[in-house]
Amino acid sequence: MRVPAFARRGWLLLIGDPKAERAVPPSGFTAWLTSFTAAAMAFLAVFAMAFSFAAGRLADRWSDELARTSTLRLSAPAGQMEAQTATALEVLTTTPGVAEARLLSEAEQQALLEPWFGPGLPVASLPLPRLIEIIEEEDGFDAAGLRARLQAEVPGAVLDDHTRWREPLVAAAARLRSLGWLALLLIGASTGAMITLAAQAALAANAQVIRVMRLVGAQDAYIARAFVRRFTQRTLSGALAGMAAGMAALLLIPRTEVAGGFLTGLGFTGAGWLWPLAIPPLAALVAFAATRTAATRRLRDLS
Amino acid sequence: MIELSHVAYSYGGGELFSDLSLTLSPGSFHFLTGPSGAGKTTLMKLCYGELIATAGEVRLFGEDARQMSRDGIALARRRIGVVHQDCQFLDHLPVSENIALPLTVAGRKDKGIQDLADLIAWVGLTKQASQLPPELSGGERQRAALARAVIMSPDVILADEPTGNIDWEMSQRLLRLLVELNRMGKTVLVATHDMALIRAAKQEVQSRVLRLTERRLQLAGADL
Numbered sequence: 001m002r003v004p005a006f007a008r009r010g011w012l013l014l015i016g017d018p019k020a021e022r023a024v025p026p027s028g029f030t031a032w033l034t035s036f037t038a039a040a041m042a043f044l045a046v047f048a049m050a051f052s053f054a055a056g057r058l059a060d061r062w063s064d065e066l067a068r069t070s071t072l073r074l075s076a077p078a079g080q081m082e083a084q085t086a087t088a089l090e091v092l093t094t095t096p097g098v099a100e101a102r103l104l105s106e107a108e109q110q111a112l113l114e115p116w117f118g119p120g121l122p123v124a125s126l127p128l129p130r131l132i133e134i135i136e137e138e139d140g141f142d143a144a145g146l147r148a149r150l151q152a153e154v155p156g157a158v159l160d161d162h163t164r165w166r167e168p169l170v171a172a173a174a175r176l177r178s179l180g181w182l183a184l185l186l187i188g189a190s191t192g193a194m195i196t197l198a199a200q201a202a203l204a205a206n207a208q209v210i211r212v213m214r215l216v217g218a219q220d221a222y223i224a225r226a227f228v229r230r231f232t233q234r235t236l237s238g239a240l241a242g243m244a245a246g247m248a249a250l251l252l253i254p255r256t257e258v259a260g261g262f263l264t265g266l267g268f269t270g271a272g273w274l275w276p277l278a279i280p281p282l283a284a285l286v287a288f289a290a291t292r293t294a295a296t297r298r299l300r301d302l303s
Numbered sequence: 304m305i306e307l308s309h310v311a312y313s314y315g316g317g318e319l320f321s322d323l324s325l326t327l328s329p330g331s332f333h334f335l336t337g338p339s340g341a342g343k344t345t346l347m348k349l350c351y352g353e354l355i356a357t358a359g360e361v362r363l364f365g366e367d368a369r370q371m372s373r374d375g376i377a378l379a380r381r382r383i384g385v386v387h388q389d390c391q392f393l394d395h396l397p398v399s400e401n402i403a404l405p406l407t408v409a410g411r412k413d414k415g416i417q418d419l420a421d422l423i424a425w426v427g428l429t430k431q432a433s434q435l436p437p438e439l440s441g442g443e444r445q446r447a448a449l450a451r452a453v454i455m456s457p458d459v460i461l462a463d464e465p466t467g468n469i470d471w472e473m474s475q476r477l478l479r480l481l482v483e484l485n486r487m488g489k490t491v492l493v494a495t496h497d498m499a500l501i502r503a504a505k506q507e508v509q510s511r512v513l514r515l516t517e518r519r520l521q522l523a524g525a526d527l
Contacts (some may be wrong), residue, residue: 022396023396023404023408208391213404215387216381216404216408217377217380217455220373220377221379222376239461
């Protein structure tokens with residue numbers, strides 16, 4: 001089977017050419033700096049990715065849950081409340097697209113008010129409106145038509161299909177997801193910038209090495225490869241360590257089921273855990289491009 | 304091989320030399336002399352494409368150096384062995400790897416470990432093969448540089464003041480190696496101001512002595 005040229009080059013880059021690479025002296029500081037930067041950035045990238053995924057899940061959940069439920073609020077004089085409730089339920093159950101219409105019990109209403117008024121609120125003695133939860137079918141119902149029917153048959157009913165406050169919530173979650181991806185992009189760009197600086201420092205420190213290699217007939221591509229290979233390998237190994245640390249840190253955060261809330265839901269689910277595996281090769285790709293650009297420019301300037 | 308026609312080189316607003324012509328034909332042996340600062344090293348650098356002439360034409364193996372790409376120059380250098388006065392080694396690599404560097408960068412695998420060992424023995428550095436360049440004496444460094452210059456079996460050997468930092472006995476030894484290479488058919492150009500070395504060489508090999516002085520290249524005469 002014939003191996004494609006790009007795959008062969010990629011493999012050669014990974015396994016390296018020990019003889020060629022030995023021509024570039026090991027420089028402790030830039031090596032450490034590159035590996036550390038790659039590890040730190042990969043660690044942050046795992047979190048940015050997890051944040052983005054969690055925001056995406058939140059947006060989907062809010063969107064789903066709120067889109068399929070509506071609330072009917074009934075206000076009527078005490079003597080008419082029961083009759084209007086029965087009429088409203090009758091209207092709702094005969095409306096196409098309504099899967100279920102359920103009157104909230106006193107206990108449920110109490111639970112809804114508890115965060116504001118505390119426990120033990122005497123709901124029965126308060127002039128509170130009645131609430132009917134409406135569960136929609138897959139295709140939903142005609143909200144305008146339902147409002148018109150309710151206005152005619154149950155004048156004190158107000159239909160709230162949650163659109164007014166659902167949209168900003170979903171938009172906020174979607175924006176959080178975008179911010180997560182933007183953070184990932186910035187991390188990638190910062191990685192590239194830092195590796196470029198480290199590569200430039202290494203190239204400047206090795207001007208004599210470049211001179212000697214040219215003297216003995218090395219072509220620029222060969223000299224550049226020696227640097228590019230070294231920086232790519234260092235970045236890859238650093239990013240692998242950073243990714244592993246990031247994933248381990250995510251695993252240590254308590255799960256949603258245990259504590260609840262957005263932050264505790266930070267992480268991946270199922271096959272989503274495979275996504276961070278893309279970070280080290282992407283970091284290596286960034287390092288490859290950054291070092292290659294720096295090396296090509298430096299070699300051109302030295303000619 | 305290498306041909307310079309009406310070449311001039313200027314830098315910093317001043318002209319180092321002008322209208323300079325030189326042909327290094329196959330198998331020839333040339334000495335290049337002249338006072339310090341006359342431009343011997345610059346002339347050598349023009350001969351292996353490290354510098355480009357400001358006027359005139361330098362042809363490396365038939366190609367105009369000015370028209371050659373950087374890769375083309377690199378390929379030409381594989382046919383030119385250069386020995387610098389300061390040798391220019393990779394100080395973190397042992398002598399044997401420095402000598403083998405031209406093979407490494409050219410990706411040549413046809414020359415084995417035995418060939419390398421033979422070459423190191425030829426320049427008398429078998430014991431020093433695993434040492435680092437800074438650990439060598441001046442003469443040993445020059446011989447290592449010569450071994451590196453010839454490992455690719457180049458057509459031309461350019462040696463810039465190869466005996467500048469070594470004693471007379473070592474100079475003689477290095478000269479014998481260069482003469483031996485010339486007898487193998489290699490073209491040799493040695494830049495030196497060591498007249499005693501040139502006189503000693505003329506007893507062993509037919510050579511031309513060129514003097515670079517007052518911005519001109521002249522054939523040196525009977526005063527040698």
